[in-house]
Amino acid sequence: xxxxxxxxxxxxxxxxxxxxxxxxxxxxxxxxxxxxxxxxxxxxxxxxxxxxxxxxxxxxxxxxxxxxxxxxxxxxxxxxxxxxxxxxxxxxxxxxxxxxxxxxxxxxxxxxxxxxxxxxxxxxxxxxxxxxxxxxxx
Amino acid sequence: xxxxxxxxxxxxxxxxxxxxxxxxxxxxxxxxxxxxxxxxxxxxxxxxxxxxxxxxxxxxxxxxxxxxxxxxxxxxxxxxxxxxxxxxxxxxxxxxxxxxxxxxxxxxxxxxxxxxxxxxxxxxxxxxxxxxxxxxxx
DNA sequence: ATTAGTGTTATAGTTAGATAGTACACTAGA
DNA sequence: TCTAGTGTACTATCTAACTATAACACTAAT
Numbered sequence: 001x002x003x004x005x006x007x008x009x010x011x012x013x014x015x016x017x018x019x020x021x022x023x024x025x026x027x028x029x030x031x032x033x034x035x036x037x038x039x040x041x042x043x044x045x046x047x048x049x050x051x052x053x054x055x056x057x058x059x060x061x062x063x064x065x066x067x068x069x070x071x072x073x074x075x076x077x078x079x080x081x082x083x084x085x086x087x088x089x090x091x092x093x094x095x096x097x098x099x100x101x102x103x104x105x106x107x108x109x110x111x112x113x114x115x116x117x118x119x120x121x122x123x124x125x126x127x128x129x130x131x132x133x134x135x136x137x138x
Numbered sequence: 139x140x141x142x143x144x145x146x147x148x149x150x151x152x153x154x155x156x157x158x159x160x161x162x163x164x165x166x167x168x169x170x171x172x173x174x175x176x177x178x179x180x181x182x183x184x185x186x187x188x189x190x191x192x193x194x195x196x197x198x199x200x201x202x203x204x205x206x207x208x209x210x211x212x213x214x215x216x217x218x219x220x221x222x223x224x225x226x227x228x229x230x231x232x233x234x235x236x237x238x239x240x241x242x243x244x245x246x247x248x249x250x251x252x253x254x255x256x257x258x259x260x261x262x263x264x265x266x267x268x269x270x271x272x273x274x275x276x
Numbered sequence: 277a278t279t280a281g282t283g284t285t286a287t288a289g290t291t292a293g294a295t296a297g298t299a300c301a302c303t304a305g306a
Numbered sequence: 307t308c309t310a311g312t313g314t315a316c317t318a319t320c321t322a323a324c325t326a327t328a329a330c331a332c333t334a335a336t
Contacts, residue, residue, distance in 0.1 A: 025242035047325045069333035096234035104163035107256040114252045118245040185295045207303035
């Protein structure tokens with residue numbers, strides 16, 4: 001595991017999202033054991049207290065379950081996982097569309113830009129999401 | 139002017155983005171005077187020092203120009219504004235597509251989701267960007 | 277019982293972001 | 307010249323996030 005940090009977001013939130021993505025995308029399956037506090041801390045070069053906070057938040061969201069003395073496990077409730085997937089996707093979608101509208105793009109522009117970016121993606125492999133799209137005009 | 143704060147992002151970055159969006163979308167035109175430090179601070183109920191930092195960053199990005207004793211003005215270089223628009227749109231696009239891919243969505247799913255969200259938007263007026271999209275399955 | 281691997285808790289210190297308050301410098305206009 | 311409205315600078319204080327370190331509690335396996 002390795003995460004690109006450095007943003008302006010708190011580390012514990014970034015790690016939270018990283019783990020949630022792994023669960024939602026199936027890299028971590030329901031019931032799977034997740035790394036221990038100390039193990040992940042050493043792995044990511046992050047203080048154990050920060051990892052502990054990350055995990056407490058994940059537990060508060062019912063994404064993982066704790067068995068004291070044993071470790072932490074991905075929830076077995078697949079409905080919960082699906083709900084989180086929808087929530088995360090909805091959040092991404094909203095931020096994108098709302099953001100583009102604020103920049104002055106029309107709805108049809110937005111669809112075109114996404115279509116083109118995805119087409120680029122298919123041609124070039126997964127590179128960088130087409131940064132300066134040619135259709136990026138309002 | 140009013141901004142919904144509260145995220146985990148520093149306030150000065152949020153205000154920066156807000157002003158950049160106003161410029162890029164044409165609400166603020168090239169050469170326009172922007173609010174003074176004290177005025178915006180009072181308006182947003184934010185400490186003047188924080189606004190000062192916001193403006194310094196905007197100046198560093200060459201989005202605004204300062205005339206000491208007079209005030210600050212939106213840059214007159216329209217090419218600079220276009221560049222920033224492309225940069226901001228590219229960032230939004232990349233975060234969205236990359237994020238959706240990490241959640242396990244295929245490229246064709248992503249295009250469909252955006253198309254539907256935009257269609258919803260058209261029907262319901264600008265409401266909330268279609269949070270729990272029905273097609274949000276991989 | 278002992279050990280190793282877990283989660284859990286606590287104290288102390290550092291840093292960035294934000295606030296509070298004050299003061300100084302420049303410019304336009306009366 | 308004086309005043310009002312600018313940008314700018316500085317010190318002090320507060321809080322959240324993060325780090326450093328240590329200790330304690332529970333569980334499974336030996």
